[in-house]
Amino acid sequence: xxxxxxxxxxxxxxxxxxxxxxxxxxxxxxxxxxxxxxxxxxxxxxxxxxxxxxxxxxxxxxxxxxxxxxxxxxxxxxxxxxxxxxxxxxxxxxxxxxxxxxxxxxxxxxxxxxxxxxxxxxxxxxxxxxxxxxxxxxxxxxxxxxxxxxxxxxxxxxxxxxxxxxxxxxxxxxxxxxxxxxxxxxxxxxxxxxxxxxxxxxxxxxxxxxxxxxxxxxxxxxxxxxxxxxxxxxxxxxxxxxxxxxxxxxxxxxxxxxxxxxxxxxxxxxxxxxxxxxxxxxxxxxxxxxxxxxxxxxxxxxxxxxxxxxxx
Ligand code: 8YV
Numbered sequence: 001x002x003x004x005x006x007x008x009x010x011x012x013x014x015x016x017x018x019x020x021x022x023x024x025x026x027x028x029x030x031x032x033x034x035x036x037x038x039x040x041x042x043x044x045x046x047x048x049x050x051x052x053x054x055x056x057x058x059x060x061x062x063x064x065x066x067x068x069x070x071x072x073x074x075x076x077x078x079x080x081x082x083x084x085x086x087x088x089x090x091x092x093x094x095x096x097x098x099x100x101x102x103x104x105x106x107x108x109x110x111x112x113x114x115x116x117x118x119x120x121x122x123x124x125x126x127x128x129x130x131x132x133x134x135x136x137x138x139x140x141x142x143x144x145x146x147x148x149x150x151x152x153x154x155x156x157x158x159x160x161x162x163x164x165x166x167x168x169x170x171x172x173x174x175x176x177x178x179x180x181x182x183x184x185x186x187x188x189x190x191x192x193x194x195x196x197x198x199x200x201x202x203x204x205x206x207x208x209x210x211x212x213x214x215x216x217x218x219x220x221x222x223x224x225x226x227x228x229x230x231x232x233x234x235x236x237x238x239x240x241x242x243x244x245x246x247x248x249x250x251x252x253x254x255x256x257x258x259x260x261x262x263x264x265x266x267x268x269x270x271x272x273x274x275x276x277x278x279x280x281x282x283x284x285x286x287x288x289x290x291x292x293x294x295x296x297x298x299x300x301x302x303x304x305x306x307x308x309x310x311x312x
Contacts, residue, residue, distance in 0.1 A: 002022065002023050002024045003023050003024065003046045003047060003298075003302050004023070004024045004026065004041065004044040004045045004046055004047075005019060005023040005024065005025050005026070005045070005046070005047040005048070005049050005298065006025075006026050006028055006041065006045045006047070006048045006049070006064070007019070007025050007026065007027050007028060007029070007048075007049055007050070008028050008029065008048060008050045008051075008054045008055030008056065008060075009028075009029050009050060009051050009052075009054040009055065010027075010029060010051065011049065011050075011051040011073050011291065011294075012051070012073065012287045012288075012290070012291050014288060014291060015073065015287075015288075015290075015291025015292075015294060015295065018291065018295050019049055019295060019298075022295065022298075022299065023047070023049075023298065024044075025049075026041050026045065028055065038060065038063050038064070039063070042063055042064050042065060042066070043065075043066065044066065045064050045066060045067060046066050046067065046068045046069070046302075047067070047068060047069045047070070047071060047298055047301070047302075048060075048064075048067065048069075048070045048071070049070075049071050049072075049073065049294060049298065050070065050072055050073065050079075050080070051073045051074065052072070052073065052074045052076070052079060053072050053074060053076065053077055053078065053079030053080040054079060056070055056072075056079065056080040056081060056085075057081055057084070058081040058083070058084035061081060061084040061085060061088055061090060062084065062088065067088065067090050068090065068091065068301065069090060069091040069092075069093065069297070069298065069301050069307070070085060070090060070091070070092045070093070071093045071294050071295075071297045071298045071301070071307075072092065072093060072094045072095065072294065072311075073095060073290055073291060073294045074094060074095060074281075074290070075094050075095055075096045075099060075155075076094070076203060076204055076230075076231065077092060077094050077205075077311050077312075078203060078204030078205035078231060078233070079204075080092060082311070082312050085312050086312055090312070091301065091307060091310060091312060092310070092311045092312035093294075093297040093307045093308070093309050093310050093311060094309055094311050095289075095290040095293045095294055095309065096154065096309055097154060098286060098289035098290055098293055099155075099280070099281040099286050099289075099290060100154050100155050100158040101158060101286075102280065102281050102282075102283050102285075102286040103155050103158070103229055103280040103281055104155060104158035104159045104161075104162055105162070106229055106255055106276070106279065106280040107155075107159045107162075107199060107201070107227060107229045107280075108159065108162045108163065108166065110227045110229065110253030110254075110255065110274055110276065111142065111147070111163070111166075111197055111199070111225070111227050111253060112142060112166075113253060113274040114197070114225045114227065114250075114251040114252065114253040114272075114273075114274050115139060115140045115141065115142050115145070115197075115225065115251075116139045116140070116142070117136075117139045119274055120136075120271060121136040121139075124136050140250070142166050142167065142168060143166065143167035143168070144167060144168070144169075145168055145169070145196035145197065146168065146169040146170070146171060146194060146195045146196050146197075147159075147160070147163045147168045147169070147170055147171075147195060147196070147197050147199050148171045148172065148173070148185065148191040148192060148194060148195025148197070148198050148199065149170065149171070149172040149173075149182075149199045149201055150172070150173055150188055150191060150198060150199065150200050150201065150202055150211070150212070150234075151172075151173075151174065151200065151201040151202030151203070151208075151230065152172040152173075152174050152178060152180065152182070152201070153174075153201065153202075153203075155201050155229070156172065156199070156201040157180070159199055159201060159229075160172075160180075160182065163199075170182040171183045171184070171185055171191060171194055171195060172184060172185070172191070173185045173186070173187060173188055173190070173191040188211055188212060188216045189215055189216055189219045190219070192212075192216045192217070192219035192220040192224065193219040193220075193221075195220065195224065196223065196224060196225065197224065197225040197226070197227060198212070198216070198220055198224065198225070198226045198227070199227050199229075200212060200226065200227065200228040200229070200230045200234050200235065201229060201230050202230050202231075202234055203230070203231070204230060204231030204233050204234065205231075205233075208230075208231070208233070208234045209233050209234070210233070210234075210235075210236050211234050211235075212226065212228075212234055212235045212236065212240075213235075213236040213239050214236070214239050214243075217239065217240065217243050217248065217249050218248070220249050221249070222247065222248060222249065222250060223250050224249050224250055225249065225250050225251045225252065225253070226240070226249060226251075226252045226253075227252070227253040227254075228252070228253070228254050228255065228256055229255045229256065229280050230256060231256050232254075232256045232257040232258035232259070232260065233258060235258075237257065237258040237264070240252060241264060241266055241267060244267075244270050244272055244273055245266070245270065247272070250272065251272035251273060251274075252272070252273045252274075253273070253274045253276075254267075254273065254274070254275050254276065255276040255277075255278055255279060255280050256278055256280075257278075260278055261277065261278075263275065293308065293309060296308060297309060
């Protein structure tokens with residue numbers, strides 16, 4: 001008998017095909033009456049395989065008495081109620097490391113784009129302005145500038161290596177200093193004050209909620225940039241929007257937003273922001289590796305072996 005697995009949302013199609021081959025999958029996102037659907041399958045469901053932690057609330061976890069494991073597709077588990085998982089003895093796994101390079105590539109692309117305004121200058125060419133109005137205005141250079149990494153974890157370290165190759169200097173802030181060759185700042189305000197670009201690479205969740213607000217952006221200043229490849233929740237989004245509109249910081253590169261996929265339309269009008277639709281890990285290679293790790297965690301669990309990447 002194949003174990004019963006609940007899919008709270010659609011995952012990467014090749015991973016979904018593997019899940020459907022190896023497990024009996026129940027698609028919550030296709031159910032007309034979600035409460036009745038959960039009630040019917042509750043006596044059988046032993047796992048949830050969400051994409052980005054979707055739908056893993058305390059209520060759902062409590063409604064599934066046979067639940068043993070939540071195997072997330074994604075490194076971030078901030079959307080999963082971890083307390084509820086702990087309380088019910090449910091294992092939680094994620095997909096770390098396999099996405100570091102692509103997310104770090106995205107971080108550097110956003111950094112380059114906010115300093116050099118390549119998307120804006122490309123739009124200038126496409127609008128026919130080059131010939132009509134002359135050269136695009138000068139922008140800011142990356143080399144010699146300081147990147148302050150807020151959250152120097154595995155992704156942060158991959159970002160630092162790339163930024164060094166661009167001739168940047170690195171500083172960082174974590175809750176505790178690490179054995180790394182980069183200077184440590186004791187808090188986010190000090191880091192922002194010492195940086196030309198603040199790179200947000202922390203986990204999401206309550207511990208980092210609103211960590212970057214007016215004080216940190218004031219410390220970054222009118223010449224400073226902010227790049228966020230972590231979670232929208234880490235920045236106070238209305239404050240960031242206002243600071244960008246008023247030119248109180250130089251610009252922002254954002255791959256993540258507070259209420260995805262919703263982005264306040266006021267962002268679209270900003271010339272000093274580069275906006276991406278949460279594509280940090282979105283390559284075929286990385287999503288394949290993430291899906292393989294998600295499936296492997298489930299396989300190992302149901303084979304009575306330790307899972308590979310346990311969070312709870
Ligand atoms: C995914 C991410 O796009 O891994 C994460 O935490 O934010 C991204 O890589 C998202 O989790 C969807 O699975």
